[in-house]
Amino acid sequence: MAFRAPISQLTKRASQSTISRLTAPSPLWQRSSANQLRSFATPVPPVTQDATSSKGPTAVVFMNMGGPSTTDEVGDFLSRLFADGDLIPLGRLQNYLGPLISKRRTPKIIKQYAAIGGGSPIRKWSEYQASEMCKILDKISPETAPHKPYVAFRYANPLTEEMYNRLLEDGFGGGKGGRAVAFTQYPQYSCSTTGSSLNELWKWRQRLEGKAPDNVVGGGNDGTISWSVIDRWPVHPGLVDAIALNIEDQLATFPEDVRDDVVLLFSAHSLPMSVVNRGDPYPAEVAATVHAVMQRLGHSHPYRLVWQSQVGPSAWLGAQTSDAVSEYIKKGQKNMILIPVAFTSDHIETLYELDEEVIGESGHRDTIKRSESLNGHPVFIQALADIAKAHLDSGETCSKQMGLRCPGCKSERCAESKKFFAGQGPGMTFAV
Ligand SMILES: C=CC1=C(C)c2cc3[nH]c(cc4nc(cc5[nH]c(cc1n2)c(C)c5CCC(=O)O)C(CCC(=O)O)=C4C)c(C)c3C=C
Numbered sequence: 001m002a003f004r005a006p007i008s009q010l011t012k013r014a015s016q017s018t019i020s021r022l023t024a025p026s027p028l029w030q031r032s033s034a035n036q037l038r039s040f041a042t043p044v045p046p047v048t049q050d051a052t053s054s055k056g057p058t059a060v061v062f063m064n065m066g067g068p069s070t071t072d073e074v075g076d077f078l079s080r081l082f083a084d085g086d087l088i089p090l091g092r093l094q095n096y097l098g099p100l101i102s103k104r105r106t107p108k109i110i111k112q113y114a115a116i117g118g119g120s121p122i123r124k125w126s127e128y129q130a131s132e133m134c135k136i137l138d139k140i141s142p143e144t145a146p147h148k149p150y151v152a153f154r155y156a157n158p159l160t161e162e163m164y165n166r167l168l169e170d171g172f173g174g175g176k177g178g179r180a181v182a183f184t185q186y187p188q189y190s191c192s193t194t195g196s197s198l199n200e201l202w203k204w205r206q207r208l209e210g211k212a213p214d215n216v217v218g219g220g221n222d223g224t225i226s227w228s229v230i231d232r233w234p235v236h237p238g239l240v241d242a243i244a245l246n247i248e249d250q251l252a253t254f255p256e257d258v259r260d261d262v263v264l265l266f267s268a269h270s271l272p273m274s275v276v277n278r279g280d281p282y283p284a285e286v287a288a289t290v291h292a293v294m295q296r297l298g299h300s301h302p303y304r305l306v307w308q309s310q311v312g313p314s315a316w317l318g319a320q321t322s323d324a325v326s327e328y329i330k331k332g333q334k335n336m337i338l339i340p341v342a343f344t345s346d347h348i349e350t351l352y353e354l355d356e357e358v359i360g361e362s363g364h365r366d367t368i369k370r371s372e373s374l375n376g377h378p379v380f381i382q383a384l385a386d387i388a389k390a391h392l393d394s395g396e397t398c399s400k401q402m403g404l405r406c407p408g409c410k411s412e413r414c415a416e417s418k419k420f421f422a423g424q425g426p427g428m429t430f431a432v
């Protein structure tokens with residue numbers, strides 16, 4: 001993708017209202033009834049590895065982009081983000097333009113994080129979700145217990161390097177060949193998100209454990225960590241159910257006489273059209289999530305999938321969430337629920353962009369609502385455990401999809417990391 005944004009436009013998105021919503025795990029999970037805690041283990045496509053390597057202890061590493069926990073961390077967060085050629089490819093200008101753009105953008109983004117309580121809640125939620133999931137896994141998968149939770153962020157602490165060093169200190173490498181599962185916390189795969197995290201993991205694996213022999217994945221037989229990957233889970237029934245339950249909670253807040261007229265607007269982070277046209281799987285996988293949620297709801301309401309958070313002036317996938325809301329208002333539609341569908345916890349894009357900008361500035365705060373992010377919802381935590389268990393039981397190294405590069409991919413990083421993570425299962429293809 002060519003990132004051609006003039007710096008003045010890159011700093012355009014903010015407004016200045018404030019909110020005091022959540023910065024720590026809330027008792028949201030206490031609201032759900034016990035019957036929501038049922039299990040949703042799903043079959044996984046068979047890409048097998050040697051089952052003898054699947055005994056505990058097992059490290060489960062939650063991969064995500066992360067966010068600045070305090071406003072002091074915003075500068076570093078943005079400078080890492082704009083240095084990432086998998087997210088924002090600036091070619092040979094990356095080292096020059098990246099720091100320049102991030103520096104110019106920092107003051108506005110600091111204001112946004114200040115407005116949501118002084119930082120992103122992603123770390124708190126990720127650590128909570130990972131440790132709660134491991135407690136469930138210890139019970140439902142005793143053969144791979146104990147399960148040890150780790151978090152690896154791409155642009156904020158704890159970074160991948162820190163997580164990897166902790167794994168080694170905790171005895172997962174160093175001649176023992178322990179087992180670790182890289183579990184993406186992006187339900188839908190994009191090369192700019194999960195792909196970037198895996199490329200980073202591969203980089204640190206190379207640096208900290210040396211170059212792997214071809215047979216290392218699934219075996220760990222050279223004493224290095226044996227990695228497998230949960231690379232996507234867009235239609236897992238537990239994910240779908242948790243999103244649907246949050247929508248039903250919001251629907252219940254509308255007066256009965258208008259409840260049937262509510263429009264459901266699913267909102268996902270957009271992608272530059274250059275990434276879409278390269279053949280990125282994310283738009284189709286987000287659409288799959290939306291369709292599955294609507295099926296679970298019995299298609300009770302009309303809906304659209306719209307896209308938010310575009311940055312800079314180049315073409316991005318639309319319709320934009322903010323435009324969609326104002327156009328529907330003009331058409332007389334005032335009852336709507338915005339549904340974050342591509343991120344598993346609250347962050348600046350929900351707490352600031354949706355709540356403060358889109359809803360706050362719509363003039364219809366009472367009738368345009370947002371469904372909760374997944375955060376600590378027990379159905380969601382159970383889903384994470386079921387996804388991990390199904391992965392551990394299957395012995396797969398990753399999904400079949402992981403092996404195939406985008407038709408337009410020219411990245412050597414993708415070629416190398418996919419060869420490592422996806423190259424080992426029977427029947428895997430990796431177009432290089
Ligand atoms: C599925 C989620 C996300 C996709 C896909 C995604 C793609 C993507 N993002 C940028 C540029 C920026 N994103 C920024 C913040 C940000 N992005 C996501 C999620 C996805 N991004 C989240 C959850 C956040 C916020 C993190 C938080 O803690 O709150 C930012 C920084 C904020 C800003 O400056 O506006 C940028 C920049 C691109 C270019 C891209 C696709 C290629």
Ligand code: FES
Nearest residue numbers: 191405406409414
């Ligand atoms: S950009 Fe999709 S595989 Fe490289």
Ligand SMILES: [Fe+2]
Nearest residue numbers: 065269270309
């Ligand atoms: Fe983003």
